[in-house]
Amino acid sequence: MPPASLRQRFSASTKRQLVEVATREFAEHGYRGTSLDAVVTGAEVTKGALYHHFSGKQALFEAVFTRVEHDATRRIRDDMAGVEDPWEKALTGLRAFLAVVQEPTYQRVVIQDGPAILGYERFREQEERTSFALVHDVVVTVLEASTDELDDAMRQTFSQIFFGAISAAGESVTTASDPAAAVRRIEAAIGFILTGLRALSDQGIALTDPG
Incomplete structure (x- = not known):
């Protein structure tokens, strides 16, 4: 298992990536036109990773x-x-x-x-x-x-x-x-x-x- 600090950096990086991709999606398609599937695909993470950071x-x-x-x-x-x-x-x-x-x-x-x-x-x-x-x-x-x-x-x-x-x-x-x-x-x-x-x-x- 990687050290805690490494896991924390990876987790923070994942969260930043999700927010960056979501920003583009919400800006282009609006809230109702944006799907979480599109966000996780763009961020190249699993939906479980998204729900780890956001409810x-x-x-x-x-x-x-x-x-x-x-x-x-x-x-x-x-x-x-x-x-x-x-x-x-x-x-x-x-x-x-x-x-x-x-x-x-x-x-x-x-x-x-x-x-x-x-x-x-x-x-x-x-x-x-x-x-x-x-x-x-x-x-x-x-x-x-x-x-x-x-x-x-x-x-x-x-x-x-x-x-x-x-x-x-x-x-x-x-x-x-x-x-x-x-x-x-x-x-x-x-x-x-x-x-x-x-x-x-x-x-x-x-x-x-x-x-």
Whole structure:
């Protein structure tokens, strides 16, 4: 019998391979059009190996969803890294997000199938750990550049509002007949809002907490 560490590496490699193949299958065929037989064939493993790692198709989909979300969030953060100005950082993050939502894998797995397959509560839990956490970080950075008079509850409120707007924007890109035009409109609209907030800040008009 191979050493435990070798077995663990082999097991981890098998799991990664299953998720990689499943990502391609779910992206191309959607959840309902994907079979576990196709996944194990593509991964060159047995169905028993799949069930060793995942309880079933939905659990495998959730692993794919998590991977796609984490990859997207990492790429957006990478694009923002090194941008010092908080307002420009927010715009850079917006542009990176709008690039992500035009990708077929993200559209199919996260936007189209995610809510229906995971269910609303589970979908939101996943979003809060990835996309919302990213939006919250950016919004807090922008708000701190504008005022120090807002408490955590107001920062959370701003984050929820912007996250809702950005999520809706992502969905609208997916369904648009001209995605490129939709992206330009969204970038202009949210850019206008950020420019307005920055102008108020530059004029010394601070956001205040209503109490």
